[in-house]
Amino acid sequence: MARMEDFRDSAHRLVTTPNLSYRQRLHQLALLAEDALPYPKLSHEAESALESGIVSDLAEGHAPYRPRYTVPDYSVALGGGSEYLEMEPARDLEDAVTNLQILYHNVPSITSYPVYFGDLDALLLPYLDDRDDAALDGLLTRFWRFLDRTIPDAFAHINIGPTDNRIARSVLRVDAALAQVVPNLTLKWDPATTGDDLLEMAARSIAAVNKPHIANHPMISADFPEGYGVVSCYNTLPLGGGSHTLVRLNLKESARAAAGDPGRYLTAVLPEHAALTFEVMEARIRFLVEEAGFYDHHFLVKEGLLDRDRFTAMFGLFGMAEAIEILLEGARYGWDEAANELADRIVETAAHLVGDRELPYCRQGRATLHAQSGIGDDIGVTAGVRVAIGSEPEVLDHVAAIAPHHRVFASGISDIFALDGSARSNPRAIVDVTKGAFAAGMREMTFNVEGCDLVRVTGYMVKLSDIEKWKREGSRVASTVLGAQSVENWGLLGRVPRVISHEDMGRSFTDPVESRLVADRDSLPG
Amino acid sequence: MSRVPQVSSPTRGLVASSLRSSLVDGPGHRHVLFLQGCNFDCLACHNPSTIAVCDDCGVCVAGCPLDALSVSGGRVVFHLDRCDGCDICIRVCPSNSSPMAQETTVEEILEPLRADAPFLSGITVTGGEPTLQVDFLVELFEAIKSDPDLSRLTTLVDTNGTLSPEGWKRLAPVLDGAMVDLKAGNPGLHRTLTGQEMDPVLVSIRWLHGHGLLAEVRLLVVEGVTDTDEELDAWASFVGGVSTSIPVRLMRFRHEGTRPAARAWPETSEEALVRVRDHLAAAGLTQVAV
Numbered sequence: 129m130a131r132m133e134d135f136r137d138s139a140h141r142l143v144t145t146p147n148l149s150y151r152q153r154l155h156q157l158a159l160l161a162e163d164a165l166p167y168p169k170l171s172h173e174a175e176s177a178l179e180s181g182i183v184s185d186l187a188e189g190h191a192p193y194r195p196r197y198t199v200p201d202y203s204v205a206l207g208g209g210s211e212y213l214e215m216e217p218a219r220d221l222e223d224a225v226t227n228l229q230i231l232y233h234n235v236p237s238i239t240s241y242p243v244y245f246g247d248l249d250a251l252l253l254p255y256l257d258d259r260d261d262a263a264l265d266g267l268l269t270r271f272w273r274f275l276d277r278t279i280p281d282a283f284a285h286i287n288i289g290p291t292d293n294r295i296a297r298s299v300l301r302v303d304a305a306l307a308q309v310v311p312n313l314t315l316k317w318d319p320a321t322t323g324d325d326l327l328e329m330a331a332r333s334i335a336a337v338n339k340p341h342i343a344n345h346p347m348i349s350a351d352f353p354e355g356y357g358v359v360s361c362y363n364t365l366p367l368g369g370g371s372h373t374l375v376r377l378n379l380k381e382s383a384r385a386a387a388g389d390p391g392r393y394l395t396a397v398l399p400e401h402a403a404l405t406f407e408v409m410e411a412r413i414r415f416l417v418e419e420a421g422f423y424d425h426h427f428l429v430k431e432g433l434l435d436r437d438r439f440t441a442m443f444g445l446f447g448m449a450e451a452i453e454i455l456l457e458g459a460r461y462g463w464d465e466a467a468n469e470l471a472d473r474i475v476e477t478a479a480h481l482v483g484d485r486e487l488p489y490c491r492q493g494r495a496t497l498h499a500q501s502g503i504g505d506d507i508g509v510t511a512g513v514r515v516a517i518g519s520e521p522e523v524l525d526h527v528a529a530i531a532p533h534h535r536v537f538a539s540g541i542s543d544i545f546a547l548d549g550s551a552r553s554n555p556r557a558i559v560d561v562t563k564g565a566f567a568a569g570m571r572e573m574t575f576n577v578e579g580c581d582l583v584r585v586t587g588y589m590v591k592l593s594d595i596e597k598w599k600r601e602g603s604r605v606a607s608t609v610l611g612a613q614s615v616e617n618w619g620l621l622g623r624v625p626r627v628i629s630h631e632d633m634g635r636s637f638t639d640p641v642e643s644r645l646v647a648d649r650d651s652l653p654g
Numbered sequence: 655m656s657r658v659p660q661v662s663s664p665t666r667g668l669v670a671s672s673l674r675s676s677l678v679d680g681p682g683h684r685h686v687l688f689l690q691g692c693n694f695d696c697l698a699c700h701n702p703s704t705i706a707v708c709d710d711c712g713v714c715v716a717g718c719p720l721d722a723l724s725v726s727g728g729r730v731v732f733h734l735d736r737c738d739g740c741d742i743c744i745r746v747c748p749s750n751s752s753p754m755a756q757e758t759t760v761e762e763i764l765e766p767l768r769a770d771a772p773f774l775s776g777i778t779v780t781g782g783e784p785t786l787q788v789d790f791l792v793e794l795f796e797a798i799k800s801d802p803d804l805s806r807l808t809t810l811v812d813t814n815g816t817l818s819p820e821g822w823k824r825l826a827p828v829l830d831g832a833m834v835d836l837k838a839g840n841p842g843l844h845r846t847l848t849g850q851e852m853d854p855v856l857v858s859i860r861w862l863h864g865h866g867l868l869a870e871v872r873l874l875v876v877e878g879v880t881d882t883d884e885e886l887d888a889w890a891s892f893v894g895g896v897s898t899s900i901p902v903r904l905m906r907f908r909h910e911g912t913r914p915a916a917r918a919w920p921e922t923s924e925e926a927l928v929r930v931r932d933h934l935a936a937a938g939l940t941q942v943a944v
Binding site: 522524527547550551553554557559563568 | 674675677678681682683684770772773774775943944
């Protein structure tokens with residue numbers, strides 16, 4: 129009966145926490161109820177791995193009844209309408225924008241909001257008429273306000289590019305002028321079609337608002353010929369699908385079982401822990417597909433915006449920097465050749481393990497490898513396969529150390545490059561570094577320029593000014609709570625600019641308004 | 655104290671140091687090469703150890719805690735492998751020079767540049783005064799322009815503008831632009847601040863503009879010194895007389911790196927930069943950037 133009392137206590141705290149909005153309380157209550165259900169059946173070993181933190185399910189919940197990430201092909205409903213929503217095909221730009229707004233309201237994901245708003249230029253270009261730029265900017269300004277005020281969650285992405293077109297340019301203008309947390313923004317870059325002009329325009333936006341994130345389109349398209357969306361924290365996922373789940377392996381905790389013995393780690397420990405990760409993934413996928421039946425009943429699947437066979441599952445890695453220190457005493461990842469080589473071998477081994485393990489209901493029967501960019505209460509463990517905060521080498525060496533990893537992380541990998549404020553008067557430098565990094569094999573590129581109020585935390589955006597305000601009176605933006613936690617735990621404020629972009633060890637979480645309730649369970653989508 | 659670098663061949667330069675990554679030395683992401691030796695002796699210099707050239711007096715050798723300096727054949731020899739960059743040698747040098755400047759070949763500069771080229775808009779050579787080594791500059795830029803992996807890089811110099819038109823003429827075929835410091839508006843202040851006459855600088859600015867090679871003219875804003883109405887009016891009058899659309903960049907004076915005597919001046923405030931920008935704009939200059 130103690131558990132029932134705990135449940136009531138938690139529920140009571142939720143409904144009385146002053147800083148949570150009505151919507152946030154409702155969402156948290158649903159999560160609490162979900163976790164009152166038993167976890168999908170796991171072996172004792174897999175349960176222990178979840179318990180000890182070697183494997184982390186990012187608090188996705190005990191009873192998955194929606195995929196973690198959905199990447200709907202909105203063009204299906206814009207062109208053909210929706211029977212379920214009683215929506216006619218769009219005939220003009222106003223129709224298209226309104227219909228998208230209706231669709232967003234009906235798209236599930238782990239955050240309870242959509243994580244993908246579509247490749248907006250490709251979606252709207254068929255309806256673009258001869259209105260001038262001012263009228264177009266006006267329409268998108270109203271659309272941007274709608275998104276930020278009704279879908280207050282910075283994991284939700286608009287994608288633009290790779291072509292240079294009027295909608296993409298309008299998006300960049302409007303987004304930089306409004307400097308909103310939502311939408312998050314990605315520019316797909318292709319040397320053949322994007323052009324330096326649009327990339328430089330994006331660089332000027334980055335200098336102002338640290339958006340957009342830039343994706344290496346030819347490289348990602350090779351992995352997802354059917355199309356892809358960039359969503360949440362640097363996740364590249366198949367269009368018309370998404371990811372059933374994201375379960376991550378904590379390399380730091382995992383490496384402890386083979387401290388000082390890289391050979392044994394690669395041949396015995398890593399495969400063993402990967403197998404436990406796959407087991408958790410499979411149990412969650414089976415529940416979602418076979419018991420919750422999401423793909424049998426949801427209208428997005430029935431009407432062709434989503435297709436179960438286009439869903440992957442994400443196998444996440446994090447804590448590489450610490451794992452290397454544990455396996456190779458005295459080694460410095462990012463700096464020493466031996467350390468970087470070991471990291472390469474761990475990544476290659478993980479990629480092989482993912483390639484060898486069949487998973488049910490997954491695109492091509494396999495998971496995809498993902499460098500997971502951290503959550504706010506990761507303390508003492510570095511995100512993904514990043515170099516630890518404060519020990520990053522100079523930018524060109526940094527790229528050389530990490531670029532080799534990018535090839536195998538099909539479902540996304542993030543490294544954030546901090547630039548000092550002088551980039552603001554020299555955006556061409558952002559273009560140069562981006563092109564060099566893509567030539568070196570980087571999959572995605574993100575910058576944080578010092579002095580912007582809007583900063584990128586793991587992949588999502590937060591306004592530094594909102595965090596102070598949140599401490600006093602709460603925030604209508606769900607992800608601000610997470611950003612605040614990261615700022616507290618990773619010391620994002622008041623540190624040298626390069627550090628603002630990297631997760632790091634910090635002091636333990638001290639929260640003025642018990643947001644742990646929120647952050648633990650409404651965890652970053654990854 | 656010698657200020658003119660002596661090297662054994664035009665394909666070797668006396669290089670103080672280099673930077674693989676800079677956002678503040680011209681447009682785009684740039685490689686920066688600092689050459690040793692300057693014919694100005696500016697009070698406000700941010701890299702004063704690049705002014706004087708080592709005269710092999712040997713005082714620094716005993717001062718080095720890591721034995722990274724020795725004397726051989728009457729010359730001070732620097733051993734990079736033992737150096738940890740503490741800069742004690744510069745502090746003990748009677749000329750405030752650096753014995754760490756290295757005679758470097760063009761090929762030694764090109765090799766690392768090739769690896770970094772995909773990340774760069776170009777190379778900027780500064781110093782010191784780079785044009786004191788004009789032979790080397792010509793060799794270096796010719797090599798860059800004729801190397802298929804490097805030829806797209808732009809070549810800029812950051813200069814005090816004392817090179818003669820004959821010198822610029824030699825450099826022009828392989829130079830994409832010069833960023834020229836014009837330290838003052840009136841000759842008297844120029845002499846006080848730099849120890850040298852202003853005329854050669856004005857000649858260079860005119861010549862470079864006339865040949866499409868003037869990338870920008872820079873003014874170091876030292877509050878109460880270079881930003882008086884009288885100074886700014888004279889400065890704007892000369893620059894605007896050449897062309898009102900010359901790109902002008904205002905530089906902030908900072909204490910970091912400067913000699914103690916310069917620190918009596920305050921670091922430049924944001925307000926001062928804006929005021930100077932507005933003053934120059936009101937005087938007719940159309941492209942003033944902070």
